[in-house]
Amino acid sequence: MSGTIVLGSGMAAWGAFDRFTAEGVQPQLFDKATFLGGHTASFRSEDGFVFDDGPHISFTKSDEVRELLAAAVDGDFVEGRVQVDNYYEGHWVKHPAIAYLHGLPTDLVQRCLLDLIEVATAPEPERPANFRDWLVASYGETFTDRFPARYGRKYHTVGPELMNTDWLGPRLYRPSLEEGIAGALAPPSEEKHYITSFRYPRQGGFQSYLEPFFARSQPTLGHEAVAIDPERQEVTFNTGEVVTYAHLISSLPLPELIRILPAPEEVRAAAARLACSQCVIVNIGVDREDLSPAHWRYIYDEDITSVRLSHPHMFSEQTTPPGHGAVQVEVYYSDKYKPRELAVDDHVPVVLDDLRRIGMLREEDTVVHASAHLIPYANVIFDLESRPSAALVHEYLTSVGIEVCGRYGDWGYYWTDDSYLSGQRAAQRVMDAQVSV
Numbered sequence: 352m353s354g355t356i357v358l359g360s361g362m363a364a365w366g367a368f369d370r371f372t373a374e375g376v377q378p379q380l381f382d383k384a385t386f387l388g389g390h391t392a393s394f395r396s397e398d399g400f401v402f403d404d405g406p407h408i409s410f411t412k413s414d415e416v417r418e419l420l421a422a423a424v425d426g427d428f429v430e431g432r433v434q435v436d437n438y439y440e441g442h443w444v445k446h447p448a449i450a451y452l453h454g455l456p457t458d459l460v461q462r463c464l465l466d467l468i469e470v471a472t473a474p475e476p477e478r479p480a481n482f483r484d485w486l487v488a489s490y491g492e493t494f495t496d497r498f499p500a501r502y503g504r505k506y507h508t509v510g511p512e513l514m515n516t517d518w519l520g521p522r523l524y525r526p527s528l529e530e531g532i533a534g535a536l537a538p539p540s541e542e543k544h545y546i547t548s549f550r551y552p553r554q555g556g557f558q559s560y561l562e563p564f565f566a567r568s569q570p571t572l573g574h575e576a577v578a579i580d581p582e583r584q585e586v587t588f589n590t591g592e593v594v595t596y597a598h599l600i601s602s603l604p605l606p607e608l609i610r611i612l613p614a615p616e617e618v619r620a621a622a623a624r625l626a627c628s629q630c631v632i633v634n635i636g637v638d639r640e641d642l643s644p645a646h647w648r649y650i651y652d653e654d655i656t657s658v659r660l661s662h663p664h665m666f667s668e669q670t671t672p673p674g675h676g677a678v679q680v681e682v683y684y685s686d687k688y689k690p691r692e693l694a695v696d697d698h699v700p701v702v703l704d705d706l707r708r709i710g711m712l713r714e715e716d717t718v719v720h721a722s723a724h725l726i727p728y729a730n731v732i733f734d735l736e737s738r739p740s741a742a743l744v745h746e747y748l749t750s751v752g753i754e755v756c757g758r759y760g761d762w763g764y765y766w767t768d769d770s771y772l773s774g775q776r777a778a779q780r781v782m783d784a785q786v787s788v
């Protein structure tokens with residue numbers, strides 16, 4: 352199959368590349384970025400810290416992906432049990448908070464438990480109309496409004512009443528009444544997070560997993576697809592080059608892909624309705640390792656800008672200079688629901704202030720690294736318009752013979768393994784279509 356093009360060089364592109372090459376097809380990969388790997392890229396700073404584009408660990412349950420990643424780093428990865436906790440109005444509680452209410456103010460615990468009892472004895476609810484209905488049916492109003500609805504507004508940038516439940520999967524833990532009561536009466540004993548263990552390359556950050564793929568696929572960087580003509584089967588790049596394709600697979604975000612296609616107005620309008628969060632990542636390096644007992648932490652308070660904190664040196668100690676610790680902080684925005692008003696770099700002092708306020712940073716700590724960057728496409732926002740809008744866009748892309756894959760092509764809440772497998776499926780669809788012609 353000559354002229355097979357894959358747009359992107361991240362996990363989805365890797366999956367497509369592997370599937371094609373397994374059948375003897377050698378696709379050409381193009382990425383607009385000047386670095387490889389999309390979201391899975393890692394960067395080493397001059398002062399010796401390795402930060403991923405955004406915090407990344409692998410917690411895949413797919414044997415195929417586990418073996419692939421392990422082989423990619425010759426088995427040189429760290430494997431650990433995850434520790435996750437939550438900051439709520441001056442209290443630290445384990446995650447998921449609904450199963451570990453112990454230590455929170457008594458009146459709050461009491462109200463959450465009374466709600467849990469009511470929920471446990473209520474008749475099975477009908478299919479929820481939105482995410483808030485699902486939360487209230489699962490936890491009752493008190494916990495919903497104090498915890499997941501509050502956090503969700505910070506993370507998804509929109510309230511749960513405007514979101515669907517398509518994306519939930521195992522993400523939100525639903526304890527039995529017995530678990531809820533036990534967790535309220537005594538300090539935690541076991542982990543209940545949907546992620547229990549993680550793997551992370553010992554050297555070089557998450558990107559090390561992709562190095563063998565980069566070496567084999569040799570993606571062409573700095574090539575932004577700026578126009579696609581599906582009739583002539585041509586992609587035009589920002590460099591002026593025009594490449595003809597027989598088959599095209601894209602891992603671009605759907606709104607970006609539609610922008611460069613001659614799509615009808617209704618498809619353009621549907622793509623414009625698709626919402627995705629942006630993430631400002633603030634990377635901080637400190638002259639101390641014992642910054643946190645948890646690998647990552649969720650911050651619920653609305654007057655604290657930081658949303659989630661992760662500690663790269665707890666994934667692999669090789670990510671920081673000896674004796675140092677690091678924290679990677681996520682702050683979320685979206686054009687549709689919460690436009691960003693602060694310049695990216697101006698988040699650094701705000702986040703440092705947050706970290707002091709929650710007690711993670713001490714006055715005597717020396718901050719040896721501080722930087723910030725923007726992830727323009729972070730998490731798909733599953734608002735009530737997303738499903739029909741994505742369906743319309745996908746229908747159009749199928750009609751012009753373009754296969755999409757990955758988190759932003761399939762428009763799903765994908766982790767790295769899902770994106771890889773999605774790339775494989777897209778390549779398979781292309782090859783199946785060839786056979787059946």
Ligand SMILES: Cc1cc2nc3c(=O)[nH]c(=O)nc-3n(C[C@H](O)[C@H](O)[C@H](O)COP(=O)(O)OP(=O)(O)OC[C@H]3O[C@@H](n4cnc5c(N)ncnc54)[C@H](O)[C@@H]3O)c2cc1C
Nearest residue numbers: 359361362363383389390405407408576757758765766767
């Ligand atoms: C903050 C954050 C934390 C995450 N943490 C985890 C985690 O801990 N574990 C986990 O498994 N998953 C995690 N994920 C999810 C994971 O990053 C994604 O599922 C996966 O990396 C997506 O891969 P992809 O190939 O689909 O997309 P991408 O990696 O975004 O690849 C798309 C590529 O397309 C390129 N591109 C865009 N426009 C053009 C154009 N016009 N022309 C050419 N190229 C273009 C981009 O430069 C990019 O390289 C996280 C995601 C985020 C945002």
